[in-house]
Amino acid sequence: xxxxxxxxxxxxxxxLVAVLGRHGFQVRHARSGHEALxxxxxxxxxxxxxxxxxxxxxxxxxxEVCSRIRAGSGVPVIMVTARAxxxxxxxxxxxxxxxxxxxxxxxxxxxxxxxxxxRRGAAPTAAAAPAPDTVPQQRGPLESRGIRIDRERRRxxxxxxxxxxxxKEFDLLALLAQSPGVVYRREQIFSxxxxxxxxxxxxxxxxxxxxLRTKLxxxxxxxxxxxxxxxxxxxSPASAGQPPxxxxxx
Amino acid sequence: xxxxxxxxxxxxxxxLVAVLGRHGFQVRHARSGHEALxxxxxxxxxxxxxxxxxxxxxxxxxxEVCSRIRAGSGVPVIMVTARAxxxxxxxxxxxxxxxxxxxxxxxxxxxxxxxxxxRRGAAPTAAAAPAPDTVPQQRGPLESRGIRIDRERRRxxxxxxxxxxxxKEFDLLALLAQSPGVVYRREQIFSxxxxxxxxxxxxxxxxxxxxLRTKLxxxxxxxxxxxxxxxxxxxSPASAGQPPxxxxxx
DNA sequence: AGCCGATCTGAGCGGAACTTGAGGATCACG
DNA sequence: CGTGATCCTCAAGTTCCGCTCAGATCGGCT
Numbered sequence: 001x002x003x004x005x006x007x008x009x010x011x012x013x014x015x016l017v018a019v020l021g022r023h024g025f026q027v028r029h030a031r032s033g034h035e036a037l038x039x040x041x042x043x044x045x046x047x048x049x050x051x052x053x054x055x056x057x058x059x060x061x062x063x064e065v066c067s068r069i070r071a072g073s074g075v076p077v078i079m080v081t082a083r084a085x086x087x088x089x090x091x092x093x094x095x096x097x098x099x100x101x102x103x104x105x106x107x108x109x110x111x112x113x114x115x116x117x118x119r120r121g122a123a124p125t126a127a128a129a130p131a132p133d134t135v136p137q138q139r140g141p142l143e144s145r146g147i148r149i150d151r152e153r154r155r156x157x158x159x160x161x162x163x164x165x166x167x168k169e170f171d172l173l174a175l176l177a178q179s180p181g182v183v184y185r186r187e188q189i190f191s192x193x194x195x196x197x198x199x200x201x202x203x204x205x206x207x208x209x210x211x212l213r214t215k216l217x218x219x220x221x222x223x224x225x226x227x228x229x230x231x232x233x234x235x236s237p238a239s240a241g242q243p244p245x246x247x248x249x250x
Numbered sequence: 251x252x253x254x255x256x257x258x259x260x261x262x263x264x265x266l267v268a269v270l271g272r273h274g275f276q277v278r279h280a281r282s283g284h285e286a287l288x289x290x291x292x293x294x295x296x297x298x299x300x301x302x303x304x305x306x307x308x309x310x311x312x313x314e315v316c317s318r319i320r321a322g323s324g325v326p327v328i329m330v331t332a333r334a335x336x337x338x339x340x341x342x343x344x345x346x347x348x349x350x351x352x353x354x355x356x357x358x359x360x361x362x363x364x365x366x367x368x369r370r371g372a373a374p375t376a377a378a379a380p381a382p383d384t385v386p387q388q389r390g391p392l393e394s395r396g397i398r399i400d401r402e403r404r405r406x407x408x409x410x411x412x413x414x415x416x417x418k419e420f421d422l423l424a425l426l427a428q429s430p431g432v433v434y435r436r437e438q439i440f441s442x443x444x445x446x447x448x449x450x451x452x453x454x455x456x457x458x459x460x461x462l463r464t465k466l467x468x469x470x471x472x473x474x475x476x477x478x479x480x481x482x483x484x485x486s487p488a489s490a491g492q493p494p495x496x497x498x499x500x
Numbered sequence: 501a502g503c504c505g506a507t508c509t510g511a512g513c514g515g516a517a518c519t520t521g522a523g524g525a526t527c528a529c530g
Numbered sequence: 531c532g533t534g535a536t537c538c539t540c541a542a543g544t545t546c547c548g549c550t551c552a553g554a555t556c557g558g559c560t
Contacts (some may be wrong), residue, residue, distance in 0.1 A: 016468065027252035076370070086356050096402065098370060099349065106336045112316065112343035120326070120370050121350060166506060183404045187273060187361070196358025202509040206548060224548060225404060226516070227417040349524060425523070452520045456537060463538095476536065 002026045002046050004075075006036040006065065007054040016052070023111060023152065033065035040073055049118045050073055055081035055092070063095055067179045071098035076117040080105070086196055094188050095179065122203065145234075147218065149177055158216055168193065169212045180234030183225045251368065251442065252296055254325075256286040256315070257304040266302070272319050273361060274445065283287045283315035290323055296441050298325050303347070305331035312417055313466065320346035326367040330355070334483075345443045382456065394484055400428055408466055410444045418443060419462045430484030 008012040017027045028048070030036040040048065051069065055062030068078055071197040075100045081088070092100045101110060130189040142148075146159045154170050156163045165173065171193045176184060190200050209230060210229045213222050223231050257263040260281075267277045278298070280286040290298065301319060304328045316318030326348045333340070334352040342350045350392040351360060393399075396409040404420055406413045414433055415423065421443045426434060434442075441449050459480060463472050473481050 067402075071400070086359060089356075090358050090362045093359070093366045096369075097365055103387070106339075108340050109336055112340045115372075116343045116348055119346075121366075168507070179402075180403050181405075191358035191361070196356055200508095203549085204508055207508075207550085210549065224409070226547065228404065232404070388552085418518075450519090454519055457519075457539085460538065460540095474537065 002028065002048045003114070003234055004028050004030060004036060004039055004048040004051045006033065008032065008053065008056040009054075009227075012054075020108060025114075027194045033061055035064060037068055037072075040069060040075065049121055051075055051077045053077055053079050053097070055083060055088075063091065063178055066092065066097055067182065068094045076121050077112060078110075078117060081108070087192055090191050090196060091175075091178070092147070092186075094184075094192075095182075106225075131187070142165050145218065145221065147177075147216065147221070149174060157169075158218060165212070165215060165216055171216065172208055173212060176230060176232045180205055180232040183229050183231045185229040188193075189229060252278065252298045254278050254280060254286060254289055254298040254301045256280045256283065256305050256307070257330075258282065259304075262304075269357060269361075270364075275364075276441070276445075283312070283318075285355065286315060287318055288327065289324075290319060296438055297323075299371055300364055301325055301327045302364070303327055303329050305329060305342075314339060314395060316342065316345050316347055326371055328360075328363060328496070330360070379479060394427075394430060394467065395471065397466065397471070399424060406466075408468060413465050415462070415465060418458050419465070422458055423462060423466075426480060426482040428481040433479050433481045436477040439479060 001024060005013060005016055005019060005020070005027050007016065007029065008031055011030050013031075017029060020027050027038055030039050036051070036053070040051075051200075053062060053069075055065055062079065062081065066079065069077060077096065078099045078101060079092045079097045080101050081092075082103045089100050089102075098120075099113050101113060148157045150156070151174060154165075155175065156165055156170065172189070174194065175189065175192055186200065186205060189205065190196075190198055192240065194200070209222060209224070216222075221233055223233055227233060253270060255263060255266055255270070255277050257279065258281050263279050263281075267279055269448065270277045271451075272416055278289055280289050286301070286303070301321075303312060303316055307315065312329070312331065315328065319325065319327060327346065328349045328351060329342045329347045331342075332351065332352050332353045339350050339352075348370075349363050351363060387472060398407045401404070401424060404415075406415055406420065406423065422439070423438065425442050436455060437449070439455065440448055444450070459474070463469075466472075473482055473483055475481060
């Protein structure tokens with residue numbers, strides 16, 4: 001059974017490869033998100049039955065990798081990370097991860113969870129992984145359409161000029177910007193930006209979205225998806241869907 | 251989306267039913283393992299999409315209930331329990347549970363995990379034998395006949411052209427596309443795309459099907475099955491790569 | 501305490517989405 | 531070939547939902 005391990009720490013990876021190998025897994029080790037996405041492109045080998053994804057050092061990189069994986073493949077993903085906070089858990093699961101395991105974990109439990117998701121695993125789809133060059137890799141401060149988001153400093157600038165945002169506005173924007181194009185449902189937004197489990201009573205969300213739009217002054221950036229939620233428009237509205245260049249028929 | 255809650259504490263159950271209901275689940279509450287197993291017997295209703303199983307039931311051991319459920323059905327099971335020890339976790343997962351959540355849990359995380367396992371869900375057939383690969387459930391972006399459905403972005407494109415769809419239209423298409431070729435009965439469609447057991451009085455469904463056909467401009471894609479419901483034609487009608495196995499005649 | 505910005509709530513508006521009904525087309529079946 | 535049931539389309543009516551504004555409440559700071 002093939003398994004893809006995404007982990008940048010060599011020592012951790014080596015240990016996992018050893019243990020997993022002893023339990024009958026054929027492990028491919030990817031050291032970066034880019035390498036992982038490459039590895040997932042169908043190449044005639046058996047498809048991977050499960051992906052172990054470490055949300056490693058580059059801050060949000062792991063979430064983006066998960067989103068990209070999910071956009072192109074149905075392979076089960078288990079996030080493994082030291083980040084135990086609820087926000088991260090919920091966000092990871094909402095991005096399409098099948099499980100979320102925090103360090104330190106028990107090896108036996110991890111194995112059991114791997115088997116659980118593999119057992120449920122998807123039939124390999126014919127869909128190719130996203131072409132690496134159509135979607136530019138966004139790491140560190142997100143930059144797209146002239147908008148720059150510095151998560152550490154909590155600063156946002158549009159075309160160079162600084163835009164002061166309040167907490168909620170920033171959290172909201174930061175959430176949506178983690179996966180431009182992906183629709184975030186209202187409940188998801190509430191459980192990640194507000195205290196989880198809280199139901200927005202009034203028009204709270206709309207008001208914050210409104211002021212966010214006003215301050216950013218980028219019409220069409222934040223798009224409402226009626227009855228569902230909101231999303232960020234990543235590219236200019238020219239070609240929204242990525243053109244399928246050379247699609248490998250299976 | 252139907253959900254089976256197995257919980258003997260009335261107060262806990264009531265709270266969960268309320269929250270889950272508000273999040274779009276149609277919850278059936280079973281107070282014992284026996285009742286749960288009864289509820290899971292196929293009865294013509296839509297199958298449950300996920301089971302929330304509280305260990306520590308009065309009449310039976312929760313593990314045994316899980317094992318029996320798994321013996322008769324492929325429905326995803328989430329164990330919810332106060333027993334946090336590693337042994338129990340591993341045991342539960344190895345018995346076929348899809349996830350194992352310990353109390354106290356965060357409501358937002360539980361919801362995210364419910365969605366995660368439901369997303370990965372079981373075969374929609376009511377057949378007792380859980381054969382995961384007999385019914386090909388499409389994951390990731392569905393691509394067939396030039397039509398591409400991106401669930402998390404809620405985008406549909408036909409031959410590269412982006413086709414804007416409304417909520418109902420998209421949900422309808424996404425549902426039918428889950429298993430191309432399989433006939434979805436009207437009641438089934440209503441309970442999945444709409445809320446609760448609502449018997450569409452007027453010509454609602456036909457209208458939405460109509461606009462879906464118009465927008466997609468793929469004649470013959472959505473096929474009406476007289477007196478039963480609708481289905482998607484997977485491949486061009488000439489050479490059927492695979493004969494549709496499960497035919498739902500009444 | 502008092503101030504001030506941030507957040508929340510409620511009402512009203514406008515438009516998109518959904519529903520309904522009627523009439524025509526099509527199909528299954530005798 | 532006739533007939534009833536089912537489905538499709540069109541054009542209303544109606545509901546729902548997101549947007550905005552204005553005021554109330556919350557919460558941090560001095």
